[in-house]
Amino acid sequence: MQTSTNNSTTSVPVLQLVDPNAVRRSVLTMLYRAKASHLGSNMSAIEMLIAMYASVDCEKIRKQKSDRSRILISKGHCAAATYATLAHYGILPMHLLETYHLDGSKLAGHVSHTVEGVEHSTGALGHGINVALGCAMGLRSRGHVNRLVLALVGDGEIQEGSIWEAMMFAVHLKLNNFITLVDNNRISSITNTEKVIDMRPLKARFEGFGLNVHEVDGHDVLAIMSAIEQIQKDNLPGVIICNTIKGYGVPFAEWQPMWHYKSLTEDQYTEAIDHLDRLKVA
Amino acid sequence: MRGQIIDSIFDQMKTNPDVFFLTADMGIGLVEKFEENYPNRFSNVGIAEQNLVGISAGLVNLGFRPFAYTISNFIIHRCFEQIRNDIGLHSYPITLLGTSTGFDNAPLGPTHHIVDDWGTLKGLPNIDIYCPSSLSYAANLIEKIIQAGRPAYIRIPKGAHTEPDSEENMIKLRGESDDVLLVSYGNPAQLCIEVRKEDPRISVLVINRLRPLDDLALSEALDLHKRIIVVEDHFPHSGLFGSICEFIATHPIHGKIESLGPRSYTFEVGTSPEYFYKKYGIDVTSILEVINKKDDK
Numbered sequence: 001m002q003t004s005t006n007n008s009t010t011s012v013p014v015l016q017l018v019d020p021n022a023v024r025r026s027v028l029t030m031l032y033r034a035k036a037s038h039l040g041s042n043m044s045a046i047e048m049l050i051a052m053y054a055s056v057d058c059e060k061i062r063k064q065k066s067d068r069s070r071i072l073i074s075k076g077h078c079a080a081a082t083y084a085t086l087a088h089y090g091i092l093p094m095h096l097l098e099t100y101h102l103d104g105s106k107l108a109g110h111v112s113h114t115v116e117g118v119e120h121s122t123g124a125l126g127h128g129i130n131v132a133l134g135c136a137m138g139l140r141s142r143g144h145v146n147r148l149v150l151a152l153v154g155d156g157e158i159q160e161g162s163i164w165e166a167m168m169f170a171v172h173l174k175l176n177n178f179i180t181l182v183d184n185n186r187i188s189s190i191t192n193t194e195k196v197i198d199m200r201p202l203k204a205r206f207e208g209f210g211l212n213v214h215e216v217d218g219h220d221v222l223a224i225m226s227a228i229e230q231i232q233k234d235n236l237p238g239v240i241i242c243n244t245i246k247g248y249g250v251p252f253a254e255w256q257p258m259w260h261y262k263s264l265t266e267d268q269y270t271e272a273i274d275h276l277d278r279l280k281v282a
Numbered sequence: 283m284r285g286q287i288i289d290s291i292f293d294q295m296k297t298n299p300d301v302f303f304l305t306a307d308m309g310i311g312l313v314e315k316f317e318e319n320y321p322n323r324f325s326n327v328g329i330a331e332q333n334l335v336g337i338s339a340g341l342v343n344l345g346f347r348p349f350a351y352t353i354s355n356f357i358i359h360r361c362f363e364q365i366r367n368d369i370g371l372h373s374y375p376i377t378l379l380g381t382s383t384g385f386d387n388a389p390l391g392p393t394h395h396i397v398d399d400w401g402t403l404k405g406l407p408n409i410d411i412y413c414p415s416s417l418s419y420a421a422n423l424i425e426k427i428i429q430a431g432r433p434a435y436i437r438i439p440k441g442a443h444t445e446p447d448s449e450e451n452m453i454k455l456r457g458e459s460d461d462v463l464l465v466s467y468g469n470p471a472q473l474c475i476e477v478r479k480e481d482p483r484i485s486v487l488v489i490n491r492l493r494p495l496d497d498l499a500l501s502e503a504l505d506l507h508k509r510i511i512v513v514e515d516h517f518p519h520s521g522l523f524g525s526i527c528e529f530i531a532t533h534p535i536h537g538k539i540e541s542l543g544p545r546s547y548t549f550e551v552g553t554s555p556e557y558f559y560k561k562y563g564i565d566v567t568s569i570l571e572v573i574n575k576k577d578d579k
């Protein structure tokens with residue numbers, strides 16, 4: 001864990017932030033060891049995950065307090081990045097990362113609620129967001145109105161109709177503690193999302209549903225945190241479109257749909273780690 | 283039956299602050315009292331069944347005990363994956379309330395015929411399934427389900443039947459002979475009781491909890507009968523006939539198993555359930571004919 005200095009573009013206070021480079025290194029090692037897939041989707045979401053957990057009280061999550069803020073991973077296939085982030089925040093024992101995707105482990109390729117810190121098991125898309133909405137309603141009903149519910153969805157995932165059921169109802173209820181973060185990496189399963197269903201202009205579509213929409217660089221942790229903070233000041237549920245690069249930080253995988261599926265060879269793993277080393281030195 | 287179930291949930295809400303009622307815009311004249319009295323534990327989520335189940339799962343995360351209400355087909359078929367993943371995989375104590383069964387909605391057509399709801403759900407491993415046949419059973423069902431703390435589905439028949447007057451999951455109405463046993467649930471159970479009144483030799487087994495079945499009680503109930511006829515307003519292969527066949531295959535039951543019930547969907551219009559009972563041979567006359575025809579051989 002390293003201390004991040006605040007910059008002039010945001011009002012987010014100085015916090016202990018996890019280093020994206022360190023999480024990326026953990027994820028690469030997990031994926032390489034297990035010959036696992038979903039490299040691209042994991043890499044695009046790392047800064048988002050870091051920002052989400054930095055925006056809530058992780059101690060309450062660690063202790064499973066009933067009044068904790070909830071973080072729901074609706075795009076469950078970014079499990080490696082989620083588990084690595086949880087480990088770097090001290091919620092999940094670091095040594096468990098070594099078991100990812102291996103025989104007998106509870107750390108599967110999609111997030112599981114049997115793992116410390118994970119609220120809900122997902123994998124099929126368009127599920128976590130509705131559960132997140134239920135959490136937000138439940139928090140309000142219990143009187144914990146200042147607790148957040150942050151839900152991470154993919155930009156391919158928002159093709160699921162259930163996503164929009166949740167959006168409509170969240171706006172109707174004016175749940176301003178309910179914030180959806182869209183990993184807008186613009187590649188879904190087999191190709192670019194705009195070739196499948198062109199959702200542009202995405203911001204206007206969410207705004208058309210009545211949501212409080214922010215659009216940020218999805219690899220800027222502080223910008224994401226600032227947007228989360230801004231949304232809470234309003235009285236509407238929020239959406240943060242995080243513009244990301246699928247495979248971010250692994251140059252040969254960036255923007256490549258095939259890295260939704262491929263697993264790393266030894267040479268590719270070495271090349272990716274070397275790249276992170278150079279970034280760290282720089 | 284619906285009113286009884288709703289009243290029971292309302293009673294539980296008075297003393298249990300975790301009970302939460304949700305509807306997908308169904309239940310006019312029944313559900314308003316939840317909103318009026320407990321607005322923080324009521325939600326009409328709109329015509330959005332996937333959201334209904336997902337929200338219910340989120341409420342369990344906060345310690346609530348949700349009851350999710352809409353027409354049986356909509357709550358089972360529209361959001362089957364939500365039931366599998368968000369309820370079943372998590373073993374969440376959510377109760378799905380399905381209004382109407384079999385041909386309760388007769389003239390509305392096959393989208394509203396409830397003939398493959400619980401059979402579909404039976405494919406999932408850990409959801410209890412109930413179909414109350416009488417008000418007596420329905421009266422305490424909600425309390426039992428809350429105590430059990432498991433995922434559950436209640437298939438709620440239209441009607442307000444007083445027989446059998448019992449809270450048991452399985453009720454045997456013994457006949458004068460051991461030859462024929464009719465096995466049924468929900469509204470067709472009433473038809474079987476009528477058959478027994480016509481022919482006192484017939485025994486009737488009414489099953490209110492369709493899963494899990496009590497092995498010992500079922501074994502004792504089926505034992506000694508020469509003919510076991512399952513009568514249901516649901517596809518038999520995935521319904522109770524399928525369950526009884528599975529049971530008999532693994533237990534020393536020697537009676538011959540037979541089935542009466544619908545085998546496919548139909549677009550044919552019938553203005554009442556009785557029209558379809560006759561069409562599919564589960565009306566009183568048809569059941570008696572089947573019993574007597576085989577008796578003649």
